[in-house]
Amino acid sequence: MNMFTLIWQNSLRKKVRFTLTCLSVLVAFFLFTTLSAINNALSSNANSIDNYRLITSHKVSMTRALPINFSDKIKNINGVDKVSYSSWFGGYFQNEKQQVTMTAVDSSNYFAIYDEYQLSPAQLKKWQNTQTGIIIGSEIAKKHHWNVGDSIPLSSSIWMNRDGLFTWQFTVSAIYQGKHESTDNKKIFFQHKYFDRARAYSQNSINWLTTKISPSADNEQVIQLIDQKFANSSSPTRTITEQVFIKEQAQQFIDMAMVIKLVLSAVFFTLLLIVCNTLIQVIRERLSELAMMKALGFSATYLIIQIYAEALFLIGLGAVSGTILATLTLNSVQVNMANFLVGIYIAKSHYLISIIIVFIAAAMGSLFPAISIKNLNISQTLGAKQ
Amino acid sequence: MPTIQLKNINKTYSKGTNQVVVHNNFNLKIQSGEFVALMGASGLGKSTLLHLMGGLDKPTSGDVIIADQCINRLSESQLSQWRSENIGFVFQSHHLLPVLTALANVELPLALTPLNKKQRQQHAATALALVNMSDRAKHFPKELSGGQEQRVAIARAIVSDAKILLCDEPTGNLDRNTADEILSLLAKLNSDFGKTIVMVTHDLKASQYASRVIDLEHYLQSKECMSSIDDNSTKNVITKIKVCEQQGVKA
Numbered sequence A: 001m002n003m004f005t006l007i008w009q010n011s012l013r014k015k016v017r018f019t020l021t022c023l024s025v026l027v028a029f030f031l032f033t034t035l036s037a038i039n040n041a042l043s044s045n046a047n048s049i050d051n052y053r054l055i056t057s058h059k060v061s062m063t064r065a066l067p068i069n070f071s072d073k074i075k076n077i078n079g080v081d082k083v084s085y086s087s088w089f090g091g092y093f094q095n096e097k098q099q100v101t102m103t104a105v106d107s108s109n110y111f112a113i114y115d116e117y118q119l120s121p122a123q124l125k126k127w128q129n130t131q132t133g134i135i136i137g138s139e140i141a142k143k144h145h146w147n148v149g150d151s152i153p154l155s156s157s158i159w160m161n162r163d164g165l166f167t168w169q170f171t172v173s174a175i176y177q178g179k180h181e182s183t184d185n186k187k188i189f190f191q192h193k194y195f196d197r198a199r200a201y202s203q204n205s206i207n208w209l210t211t212k213i214s215p216s217a218d219n220e221q222v223i224q225l226i227d228q229k230f231a232n233s234s235s236p237t238r239t240i241t242e243q244v245f246i247k248e249q250a251q252q253f254i255d256m257a258m259v260i261k262l263v264l265s266a267v268f269f270t271l272l273l274i275v276c277n278t279l280i281q282v283i284r285e286r287l288s289e290l291a292m293m294k295a296l297g298f299s300a301t302y303l304i305i306q307i308y309a310e311a312l313f314l315i316g317l318g319a320v321s322g323t324i325l326a327t328l329t330l331n332s333v334q335v336n337m338a339n340f341l342v343g344i345y346i347a348k349s350h351y352l353i354s355i356i357i358v359f360i361a362a363a364m365g366s367l368f369p370a371i372s373i374k375n376l377n378i379s380q381t382l383g384a385k386q
Numbered sequence B: 001m002p003t004i005q006l007k008n009i010n011k012t013y014s015k016g017t018n019q020v021v022v023h024n025n026f027n028l029k030i031q032s033g034e035f036v037a038l039m040g041a042s043g044l045g046k047s048t049l050l051h052l053m054g055g056l057d058k059p060t061s062g063d064v065i066i067a068d069q070c071i072n073r074l075s076e077s078q079l080s081q082w083r084s085e086n087i088g089f090v091f092q093s094h095h096l097l098p099v100l101t102a103l104a105n106v107e108l109p110l111a112l113t114p115l116n117k118k119q120r121q122q123h124a125a126t127a128l129a130l131v132n133m134s135d136r137a138k139h140f141p142k143e144l145s146g147g148q149e150q151r152v153a154i155a156r157a158i159v160s161d162a163k164i165l166l167c168d169e170p171t172g173n174l175d176r177n178t179a180d181e182i183l184s185l186l187a188k189l190n191s192d193f194g195k196t197i198v199m200v201t202h203d204l205k206a207s208q209y210a211s212r213v214i215d216l217e218h219y220l221q222s223k224e225c226m227s228s229i230d231d232n233s234t235k236n237v238i239t240k241i242k243v244c245e246q247q248g249v250k251a
């Protein structure tokens, strides 16, 4: 018999009630973890951009092609530092269910602009010198056990190559590691030069241009200059900041960020009520036992610590299982949602916050019980006729 | 020197303007090794006295002196500590923790001592053996009869080796035979182990086991009750006479 056995035994006294309360804590933390991961995908993508980038696409639709020489024209605009371009490959591996985010990119400077995909100069050089080379993210490499030098067949749902095949053969040149936690480590990049040479049609066209403006330039002004330049061409453009670009892509999720916060507040408020209620019941049931323990010489502090520990155990157990469950769920969801909600991740700080919440919730939950224990009059409680 | 001494005790419960005076200028001395049965009608304040002696409650005025220590001067936490070292309680309801076995219940108060796990278990086992409950050590309270539960509660009261046992109607919930068992157990603890016992009871047979019976109704009228004097203090003798005169006039 020690304090821990007593806390353990006391906790499991009413197993059904313990389980139900624990489950409600589990649900709360499951939601908390999942929603905060989704929230990361929605908000921190934009936040993690440390240099301003503009995305130019066809005015009518993002999927319409633009001439490749737009790149040179934009380069001459005042305030533009670098310009790169890319095209959507619509790739998948083996079958259409295994979609991959695969883009053909300007091998000369794409990674100078998108420096969140970290590569060493040697890796970059190697890729630039390999016609069919691909750069893949560390996560997708791990998932398929792909290594540098492997020959990988990847298919496109849009592009046929000159052999009349939709399956293209590539070689892994390098594996990148995302700079931020939110960086998507499941992307695949290959050379636009090779793309143009090997595809059966639409040569010299691209989907998007990415412009990095010089630090001193005003982005609104550069946006106007770019779009004005092509306004009367056969392919009028629409230029937006990358934040807007991401937000538009994830438009349906944006309002969710607000909903997420509301849901979470409601969940935790309810959680607190449930835990409070349980602990108040617990104290009421054990009043005479607690009075007896006080009579035996256990101090109010000792008994309050016990109740706090019990609350901690109850909430902690629910929180740990809820968080683990959410982490597992997210890991499996991540793979399936790779294409439309990138950057779902659980920040390390989330775990710390969860731990803090557990301790605070336990403290708030045991506040009323602590007051009852402190004010418990042994003489009156034990003197009462049973 | 008496081991328990109540001196000029006043105990008044007040609720709003309403005041209930339970004890007024109450005095009592109990010597070490006595087995006192405290009897009397309901509502006279027997439990109140017991709670005062055990430091569960404080007098409105007056002093409670147990083994040379004036316990009403102690702080709440000092009192907790003091109780765990000096007093064993047995109540009408056993108040055993239902989640712990008989042995673990007896061991409970030892959690406050520096004894190690093995020593605690040994002490608890010894206490259980003393109340003849060794064979039920692993049983939970709900698996025991009322008398057995009460014996476990007594074991818990003596496990810390407190010199004083305070019992409030320990046989109140028991049938005649079981009550006799408990009473003789208490008598044995008193005679063989020198425990000082104060037992509040309505059980008339208690007088057969106790070394002294205090009938509170009569005692309240006695000189002993109304005088607080230490026999060798002349200063107090004078006060004693005055107090007695006043009380006498009233009576």
Ligand SMILES: Nc1ncnc2c1ncn2[C@@H]1O[C@H](COP(=O)(O)OP(=O)(O)OP(=O)(O)O)[C@@H](O)[C@H]1O
Pocket (backbone or CB within 6 Å): A380, A383, B013, B014, B020, B022, B040, B041, B042, B043, B044, B045, B046, B047, B048, B049
């Ligand atoms: N908290 C309290 N507030 C007000 N009055 C109280 C309180 N506790 C006890 N009393 C009163 O003090 C008196 C003595 O109570 P106590 O419990 O000591 O009696 P008792 O002699 O033990 O009676 P019984 O034999 O029924 O147990 C009673 O009149 C009771 O109403």
Ligand SMILES: [Mg+2]
Pocket (backbone or CB within 6 Å): B046, B047, B048, B168, B200
């Ligand atoms: Mg009573």
